Amino acid sequence: MSTPDEPIGFGESDIAHGETLLEVDGLTKYFSSDSGLFAGINLETDQFPPVSFGVDQVEAVDDVSFEIKMGETLGLVGESGCGKSTLGRTLLRLLDPTDGTISFKGDDLAEMSGEELRQKRSEIQMIFQDPQSSLDPRMKVGQIIEEPMRAHDMFDDEGREARAKELLEKVGLDPRHYNRHPHAFSGGQRQRINLARALSVDPDFVVCDEPVSALDVSIQAQVMNTMEELQEEFGLTYLFIAHDLSVIRHISDRVAVMYLGHIVELAEKEELFENPQHPYTRALLESIPVPDPRETGVRGVLEGEVPSPQNPPSGCRFRTRCPRLIKPEEYDLTDEQWKHTRAFMRAVKRRTFEPMTAPEIRREFFGGDTPRGEAGEIVEEAIDLIEGDGEYQGDEDDEREGWKRATDLLLESFAERSICAQEQPAYELESELGTGTHFAACHLHR
Amino acid sequence: MSSEPLLRVENLKTQFFTETGTVRAVDGISFEVYEGEIVGLVGESGAGKSVASMSLLRLVESPGEIVGGTIEYKGETIFDLEEGPDGELREHPDMLSESEMRERIRGREIAVIFQDPMESLNPVFTVGGQLREFIEINRELPKDEAKAEAVRMLREVGIPDPEDRYEEYPHQFSGGMRQRVLIAMALACEPNLIIADEPTTALDVTVEGQILDLVDDLQDRYDTSFIWVTHDMGVVAEICDRVNVMYLGEVVEQAPVDELFYDTKHPYTSALLDSMPRPDRTVDELEPIEGVMPEAINPPSGCRFHPRCPDAREVCTRVHPENLEVDQAEGYPHRAACVKHDVFDVGYDESVPLEKGDEAETRVGETGSDENVDSTVEEGQASTDGGKANEANQTNRSPNRDGGESRP
Ligand code: SF4
Numbered sequence: 001m002s003t004p005d006e007p008i009g010f011g012e013s014d015i016a017h018g019e020t021l022l023e024v025d026g027l028t029k030y031f032s033s034d035s036g037l038f039a040g041i042n043l044e045t046d047q048f049p050p051v052s053f054g055v056d057q058v059e060a061v062d063d064v065s066f067e068i069k070m071g072e073t074l075g076l077v078g079e080s081g082c083g084k085s086t087l088g089r090t091l092l093r094l095l096d097p098t099d100g101t102i103s104f105k106g107d108d109l110a111e112m113s114g115e116e117l118r119q120k121r122s123e124i125q126m127i128f129q130d131p132q133s134s135l136d137p138r139m140k141v142g143q144i145i146e147e148p149m150r151a152h153d154m155f156d157d158e159g160r161e162a163r164a165k166e167l168l169e170k171v172g173l174d175p176r177h178y179n180r181h182p183h184a185f186s187g188g189q190r191q192r193i194n195l196a197r198a199l200s201v202d203p204d205f206v207v208c209d210e211p212v213s214a215l216d217v218s219i220q221a222q223v224m225n226t227m228e229e230l231q232e233e234f235g236l237t238y239l240f241i242a243h244d245l246s247v248i249r250h251i252s253d254r255v256a257v258m259y260l261g262h263i264v265e266l267a268e269k270e271e272l273f274e275n276p277q278h279p280y281t282r283a284l285l286e287s288i289p290v291p292d293p294r295e296t297g298v299r300g301v302l303e304g305e306v307p308s309p310q311n312p313p314s315g316c317r318f319r320t321r322c323p324r325l326i327k328p329e330e331y332d333l334t335d336e337q338w339k340h341t342r343a344f345m346r347a348v349k350r351r352t353f354e355p356m357t358a359p360e361i362r363r364e365f366f367g368g369d370t371p372r373g374e375a376g377e378i379v380e381e382a383i384d385l386i387e388g389d390g391e392y393q394g395d396e397d398d399e400r401e402g403w404k405r406a407t408d409l410l411l412e413s414f415a416e417r418s419i420c421a422q423e424q425p426a427y428e429l430e431s432e433l434g435t436g437t438h439f440a441a442c443h444l445h446r
Numbered sequence: 447m448s449s450e451p452l453l454r455v456e457n458l459k460t461q462f463f464t465e466t467g468t469v470r471a472v473d474g475i476s477f478e479v480y481e482g483e484i485v486g487l488v489g490e491s492g493a494g495k496s497v498a499s500m501s502l503l504r505l506v507e508s509p510g511e512i513v514g515g516t517i518e519y520k521g522e523t524i525f526d527l528e529e530g531p532d533g534e535l536r537e538h539p540d541m542l543s544e545s546e547m548r549e550r551i552r553g554r555e556i557a558v559i560f561q562d563p564m565e566s567l568n569p570v571f572t573v574g575g576q577l578r579e580f581i582e583i584n585r586e587l588p589k590d591e592a593k594a595e596a597v598r599m600l601r602e603v604g605i606p607d608p609e610d611r612y613e614e615y616p617h618q619f620s621g622g623m624r625q626r627v628l629i630a631m632a633l634a635c636e637p638n639l640i641i642a643d644e645p646t647t648a649l650d651v652t653v654e655g656q657i658l659d660l661v662d663d664l665q666d667r668y669d670t671s672f673i674w675v676t677h678d679m680g681v682v683a684e685i686c687d688r689v690n691v692m693y694l695g696e697v698v699e700q701a702p703v704d705e706l707f708y709d710t711k712h713p714y715t716s717a718l719l720d721s722m723p724r725p726d727r728t729v730d731e732l733e734p735i736e737g738v739m740p741e742a743i744n745p746p747s748g749c750r751f752h753p754r755c756p757d758a759r760e761v762c763t764r765v766h767p768e769n770l771e772v773d774q775a776e777g778y779p780h781r782a783a784c785v786k787h788d789v790f791d792v793g794y795d796e797s798v799p800l801e802k803g804d805e806a807e808t809r810v811g812e813t814g815s816d817e818n819v820d821s822t823v824e825e826g827q828a829s830t831d832g833g834k835a836n837e838a839n840q841t842n843r844s845p846n847r848d849g850g851e852s853r854p
């Protein structure tokens with residue numbers, strides 16, 4: 001398809017700027033929990049006797065759908081363990097999807113295998129976080145950059161060398177460094193070598209997994225600027241995975257936020273940052289330390305920790321920590337009373353307070369006034385159980401029994417009856433800023 | 447400003463003697479910490495901020511050595527040198543002995559919290575057991591009281607269900623929870639000063655927020671002073687009262703936090719702020735700093751920032767600026783090591799500007815700042831000194847491991 005003296009962006013793409021390049025539908029990736037969760041090993045479970053009992057599934061990515069348009073940068077942000085890296089690797093078929101389709105230029109990558117898939121890989125490349133470990137120290141820079149071209153049979157030796165040198169220059173390095181070993185380069189430069197290598201096969205789409213997070217801020221800026229220049233010049237499309245919201249805000253056109261295997265919000269950048277519609281996105285944004293001493297941030301806004309992906313909460317996966325968890329329909333509670341009840345339920349579940357007497361609990365959590373009606377009865381029952389706990393002085397196991405029952409009672413009566421626990425939310429909203437659609441997985445928009 | 451600082455550091459120099467030469471990791475820094483304040487030590491990898499903070503507890507080990515300067519804590523001498531009869535430098539007789547440092551200072555007066563709590567916790571003992579033992583030894587409490595105190599501390603730092611979690615092992619805790627345990631350990635002896643070395647860098651942003659809140663809260667209650675070592679200007683803005691910006695082994699700017707951000711006096715600090723993407727607004731163009739930080743083994747002549755400084759003039763290549771007071775703010779000095787300021791009076795205004803790209807090492811040929819020193823240094827862990835359970839916890843630390851390199 002090409003000769004060495006063709007210009008660097010040689011393969012003309014058949015998709016116009018702004019058209020859908022990649023469409024992901026219902027993409028799911030489960031690991032069986034004994035397969036070394038993040039080692040990326042995917043056990044062929046069908047080679048084993050079907051042990052359906054006792055083998056836990058880790059739902060790393062669950063039913064994710066989105067699309068990426070030609071020439072754009074989609075930012076994918078989330079905290080560790082949210083599944084963003086697994087998603088990136090599954091898109092590239094470095095991991096086999098459990099379910100769903102990955103339509104790239106109309107072909108379903110999820111269905112491909114063997115030679116067909118290998119061919120396709122020249123169009124999709126990946127850059128990883130740690131430029132050090134992703135470059136083979138025994139190889140010279142030139143060989144590293146030429147390797148993908150060789151794998152895809154592009155050009156002859158001379159042509160590859162010419163292209164490698166040209167790329168070195170494009171990514172801001174000296175073509176004379178063609179014969180050096182990667183250890184002679186700084187972190188920022190190594191990431192540039194990775195860029196050159198990824199671009200050598202003229203891909204349309206590059207998945208960048210935390211490409212600048214190992215770099216110092218001043219170097220980060222240099223590398224991001226180069227990535228933007230390259231995108232412009234070669235019409236690249238990026239999926240940019242990062243945990244750093246500032247980096248995401250700078251580089252993305254649209255942003256998807258992930259939490260525990262789900263995309264919880266997706267919108268154009270300005271809309272997402274200025275008009276976030278999911279409580280998790282809000283919490284994330286409020287938590288970032290802002291480099292301005294006159295902005296006193298809210299921070300520590302989220303209680304608790306991310307639940308295990310082995311046993312994710314039903315419905316909305318954020319519900320165990322959501323500050324807005326919706327009140328179950330069946331109870332007649334004022335907003336204030338629901339707030340108290342919710343806080344009490346979580347404090348009991350997390351055991352953040354020492355056993356105390358019923359009046360003390362009422363005062364501490366309900367301002368002395370527990371709700372009336374059915375909800376009130378449940379609350380009172382839980383308070384009794386906890387108070388009873390404090391009276392045991394002997395066996396430690398007994399001591400916790402009442403507390404445990406109170407926890408179960410509260411969770412069953414309140415948390416699990418919320419719509420947040422019963423239905424998986426997915427809503428399309430209108431953007432206030434910009435024109436695109438705004439997806440928010442939160443029942444507050446029902 | 448209260449009269450006497452809690453900690454006074456003057457002209458501190460720490461060097462590493464390696465095969466390839468002497469690395470001047472910390473090269474003559476001075477700063478003070480007053481009671482109840484959080485003082486930031488900020489810079490990029492290779493700036494020397496971690497080595498500086500470890501020097502304060504004399505925890506630099508071979509091939510590193512503190513070679514000069516004075517460290518005073520509450521009037522006591524942690525480090526000082528004097529001239530011997532033959533003009534050679536030797537330890538000052540007032541200097542605290544190693545056993546005094548271990549028994550009275552480390553952990554009890556000055557505690558440390560590291561970035562990776564796994565380095566400070568022993569994986570084979572329960573979290574509660576380690577904390578209890580630490581309290582037992584350092585506060586000389588009987589076992590059952592120490593246990594009750596340990597549970598109380600765990601609850602205090604926000605560990606849910608502390609009675610149950612007391613029995614768990616470090617690997618059963620998340621990163622954020624482990625960091626809370628370390629904070630509990632650091633606070634256990636109610637020290638006056640805590641050195642926190644990138645304690646939130648490895649944490650997710652919502653967890654980082656929780657920890658910063660916790661520190662604020664505990665600081666209000668115990669009035670502990672902190673030295674906060676970080677690469678993150680956001681964290682600096684959130685929690686520091688005063689800030690020292692480090693570049694290549696030196697403090698190049700020192701100011702109260704508001705001053706530092708709103709009346710920046712050193713070109714490196716400005717450049718750092720301009721190169722950062724912002725979470726609170728969209729920056730269309732980032733202005734990166736040219737090049738990389740050179741190696742501390744062979745620093746540039748004159749002002750060490752001159753090869754990358756947009757304001758550099760010929761004089762900057764010759765004159766090495768001290769960190770001098772250029773202004774006052776909130777009763778504290780605002781110091782900057784930049785000859786642009788009038789106090790330097792070295793003819794900056796008349797000097798010829800350096801051509802951009804002339805001196806500036808372009809990206810080509812730069813070598814990694816992470817390659818300055820190949821050797822690693824063994825350091826004890828101050829916060830856990832005295833805890834038997836933690837004795838096995840000596841870890842390798844490279845003097846250049848600070849900053850920015852370890853986000854999840
Ligand atoms: S669906 Fe419910 S729990 Fe989930 S984010 Fe919305 S309000 Fe919170």
Ligand code: SF4
Pocket residue numbers: 712713714749750751752753755756757758759762767783784785786
């Ligand atoms: S002394 Fe010169 S080179 Fe150094 S920071 Fe000031 S202006 Fe820049």
